[in-house]
Amino acid sequence: MSMRCAVTIRLAATSLLAIGATTLPAAAQAQEHGLSQPAMPLSDALQRIGAHWNKPLDIDPDAVKGMTANAVVDARSEKDAVRQATRGLDVAVQVDTDGRIAILNDIVVVAQRDEAETNVMVRNTSTSSRLGQSLREQARNTQVISSKLLEQQQARSLQEALTNAGGVVVNTVTTLGSPTYTVRGFTSNGAVNGIASPSSSAFAAGASVPLPNIERIEVLKGPDAILLGADSLGGTVNIVTKKPSADELLYVSGDVGSFGLVRGTVDANRAISDDNRWSARIIASAGKADHNFGGYRGNEDYLFAPSLRFKNATTDAIVSATVSTQFFGMTPYDILNLTNKQLYPLPVNQPIITEDQFVRLGNTQFNAEITQKVADWLTIVARGQHLNNTVGARNYSPGARGTKAGDILFLLSGSQQKSRADNLDGYARIRFATGAVRHKILAGFNYLNTETAQNEASPSPAPVTYNILTQTPKPPLYATSFALSFTQPVTQNGWYGQYLAEFWKLHLTAGLRGNSGTTNFNIVGQPSQSYSSSKVTTNYGAVVDITDSLSVFGSVASGFTLTFVLDFNKTKLPDNRTRNAETGFKWDLFDKRVLLTASWFSLRQSTLLARDPLHRGFSIATPGQLNRGIDINLSGEPIKGLSVTAAYTRTTFKYLAPNSVIGTIIYAQPRDLYNVYASYQRPVSDTVKLGLGGGVNGNSSSSIDGFGTWYVPPSVQANLNAFASIGKLDINFGVRNLFDRINYGPTRLSLYVPYRETRNWRLTVGYRFR
Template sequence: MNYRVSPLVHAAAIALTSSAAAFASPGVVQAQTAALSLPAMPLDQALQRITSWSGQSLNIDPDAVRTLTSKPVVDAKSAEDAVRQATDGLPIARQRRDDGSLTIANDIVVIASRDEAETNVLVRGATTSSRLGQSLRDQARNTQVISSKLLEQQQARTLSEALANAGGVTVNATTIQSGVSYTIRGFSSNGSVNGLPTPSGSSFAAGTSQPMANIERLEVLKGPDAILLGGDNLGGTVNIVTKRPSADERLYVSAETGSFGMVRGTVDANRAISADKRWSARIVATAATASRNFGGYRGNEDYLFAPSLRFKNGDTDAVVSATIGNQIFGSVPYTIINPATKRPFALPTGRPVIGPKNQFAQIETTQFNGEVTQNVTDWLTVVVRGQHQETSFGLTQYSPFVLLAPTGLLLVSSQGVRQKSNVDAIDAYARATFQTGPLSHKIVAGHSRMYENIVAQNGQNGGFRPYNLFTGAPPLPTLASVYSFSNALDNERMGYYAQYLLGFGRLHLLAGVRHNRTRIRSEVFRAGKTDDRSNATTPNYGAVVDVTKTLSVFGTLAYGFLPTFNLDRAGNRLPDVKTRNAEAGIKWDLFGERALLNASWFNIRESNRIVSDPTNQQFQIALPGQQGRGIDINLSGEPLRGLSVVAAYTRTNYRYLRPVATLGNIVNGQPRDVYSLYTSYRQTLAPEVTAGLGAGVSGRSRSAIDRSGILYVPASVQADLNAFATAGKFDINLGVRNLFDRNNLLPTIASSFVPIGEPRNWRLTVGYKFR
């Protein structure tokens, strides 16, 4: 939040804080290391005592605090904590400035400011994914936020590139259907946008096609999160938060060019649109094209128009936004493993493996979002958010399904797919905050509903045909151009949930429960219709203990579920998939709270796993589930002025709960180790001139392709380098990705389609701030 205070008021504030420091009663001054407790009293007196106790500067608007009575302060450990308690529920606005000082002003002047994720590498504020309004520091879980400030420095252009910073996340860069998905701690995630589920096209996880230009931050939530989304995301999820308006006037234009004929232009315009600055608006627009990708397929095209409108005062924060996008992805470059040599076939680089250049996937998206946060009273807050999205997905490419012989003979599909998705989602909850004696309470109760409709078509004039990689025989069939109905799905999910956070001194206890009702109606061409229902209740528990002002320990026990509507050969419905995640760790503020360390140990178990029946692929069977145990460490912040560090490391030991020798006992597609480190340093060279360097390394250990452990994707590592400078209103960023031009293969579970990592390439971005 930002506050406007007149020069006269500011001068009075300085005078008042000076007086407070000089004349506070010696009887109430305490050592800064001791906790502070105060009874209710006139607010100006309470703030004077807080100033004397902490020695920290408070910029106070005298008109804002006059006639007000403070709330009791109990065991405050910092000036910010004491001020928060003293002014809780009062018509007072609080802000921490860059120099660490606190401003206390009348909430009438509260206006929206840019989110901290746009200006800082370390994000501390409450996340969209926490209905309790908790910051990362206070949550009983290992959560990592990747800020748009970091992504801007790294010149990240896709979600895959951005998630290289996330510990425990493995990106499946492409599948045979050309989708992009990811797993967290070994389990697939559907993802969310602004805290709500969205439809996915083919095997695209929700939001994976969201352009980086409109992303404010990525919240990487570890462990099952049924409380947030109601299921599906058994190992965790990635919540994509889009950019919102602020009252800061800003017009920023950037142009980018790079390898493979890539050209991009982006405009980010933002300003207040009312005299009192309570109304603000923002428009983010981007357009990009490229002549080809590094595999020789057509280049990516990316078009986005994202307007948004916001109203914000002391009690209300309302945002409505739209995202209109059209993206075309040239087929992701891939190779094929030779089972005889256990190495990729010797295929030409820089050109398509099968077929011509013009093979691609296209996603057209129209999305509307709305969110209102209303402080009804000083103890009750109501939040309502909703989303409507329409997505059209199309795939036009030759897809290798099975390697028939080591000679390079493949079974290739030319069918393609067309799919339309519609989703309506709403989430509404109330949060009550109050205190009884030494106990603090936060209670959340809410309801959510999501309805999704998907209709898919397959190519009538496409099909499957053998094709030899090396001889090109027999000739490839024409790619499908006529499509007809294949299947349809209606998915309706309703959830009722509650959370309770109890605080007593340094101890904070959390309990939550969610009950979900799921109904899925489907229709498959020539197979008829089905109508299935499922009910599930999932609890979770957590605790945080503040050992010191800068160190806390936490523990959590969370449950997840995935409803199953598949049938086995006998017509019996297979059991739902359930998980249990136990986790314990620490959160440690370092370097004067300029950096935050999260470190945890986790153990996540899956009850069973649904796979295709090896004797009849039309049916499924339930196998014993998998277990993942490991450590998860991430560090983010600016330990020294000008120096930024973001690091993550996750080691997970996977195993199946019960061996099934006939199908193999190796957990495939999941590397044991995933790591990343990015650091940058910026130095002031002259007035309004700064320059710096950023360097990063990311990688993973090897991973099995098949459950028998016969074929493996080798370990990979990639180094990136950026040089950047700011001169007045100009920004320049020159980056080189995969600096050492390593030939990296990416995790997969299909030997006939092994994605290839990017070769060495360069990017140049030039930006200009008009305002």
């Protein structure tokens, strides 16, 4: 058997034991008494297990040489005994069709395609768990959106992808259409490849990564997500980019669709050395649309993403680059008529003022990471990231109401922003055992340095009154000259440590993170100001395996966000402190082909920043809020060919104290969020496979202001896809918003109520050359 064939993910292999094993009378008798044995050489332990259940074992001597088995406690089956004995060891367990169990070498010598590219259900995290735990083993609710699922759904933007994420609300409350989001009611700045970067711009980390280069989206919910950075209090979204592998791949696809959509993508990957240890990948895409569903400029994007990888038994090193340019046409919107509390009767496809309003995002990102196994007990990981972003905006932003019906005072917005970020993250992970207890200790350090420069239109254009009903008068031209408004350099340091202890059916974790930061405000024409803050946060978690398929978990953490926002008097607003808790269960169903996770959470923050009602453009500090709710996620393949993903979150929001400035209702946050998507594919011949997929996503109503004066109605959208694979040819035809329902997004402004997409179609054709 080749080394490559021997490589198997242990969790998937052990799930097959229940299917492949045949019960013998002697085994049934042994199960009644169970098996317990102390830690001992792995070869001896496996032989004892085989003899106890009278079953043959195929053991690779080189795979188990020098290894010590874990203690086995009251195992009721050979499957359970092997699982206990080999947990945490670099061996793979395979089951042949005749029930014979093989113990093989689990060291992956060459790089292979990640499971997120081939499966809808993902069991292992890629970069978010520094302790190397699977989703089942983590003391938090983690949801993974695979690129395979996004491919089936024909998702084309981060906003579309995150409709699969429970508890995540994508921001649509500004005319810039900024791809930012909240997780369980709190803003998250996101992460890319496990590196969390507090963002000084209106865009979250990862928003600048086009979907063709995304391998998976890890939605890290719950208290432990704070370990990835102090700014993600309710959770965070970790974008993982695609990696090279030794598999040869050349896939070309093209899209056409509504509103003049045209797109092409090339994904080329292969080993570039004779021993398959060096591999390279290039992903390139280009696409544009004539206009969006509101009649504004269509989205346009270009991507070039090369990467190089070296992988052997002890080293995994990856260097990659992402160069992209994206244009986002302004999000279509309507305006609320305060007289009758109804939206103005404007056609959905009619732009307000002009159609050429947009925001441009340019991104150049370099990543490097290395995982080095120094010894069986020691692994070192180092990551680095350099990012340059440019943002340009050109739009008319509604600012106030006039005295005449339909008169709106628009601000002629024009701005340019440049930001740079350098991020280093490294840690060492040690593992060892003392008797029946397995330990992992992790210590690491993070360094972040960013600088943002903001340019504003010069001279600042005067507001213009425009009537949205009569479409008069003719609007002024956009600004053509810009001047520096401010610069904001930020330096943050973080150190962290984690400890994991596992014994019997218990997994206990504890963590510390220290954050310190300094920022400077260099506002043109004003004295420079500098601020520094530091804080240590803690988190604790536990997982208890009730059965081989069911576990319960709980975690609690303190959080801290360094606030660098100034009020109207140029005084820094107070930092934010949080206390977050979560408890729930994880249940493997259908012979571990489906994972169900359900949890209850409670998130509390001390301070909430709100818009200053007296001074436009400034913020004030108000009492914090308490968010509590339930979060349910399901993903997997209950029967062969049928894939299902679903999520439901219900959250209750309330302020810690009444506030006359912002009201008593948490606005722009729906109480209920839900989504479900299922697809079924079946071969009809040796070369032809047909399939159908469909889903529904939506949310409950949400208040526009803190007093419940106006509400955005509930939203629901149905999507449908039909698939066909004919030899190497793939065809996917989809219709989004099948019933052409008029939906609106959450908003904080009665002057800006954003529409969600109208009915549209997409056709994707792909061909596998290799």
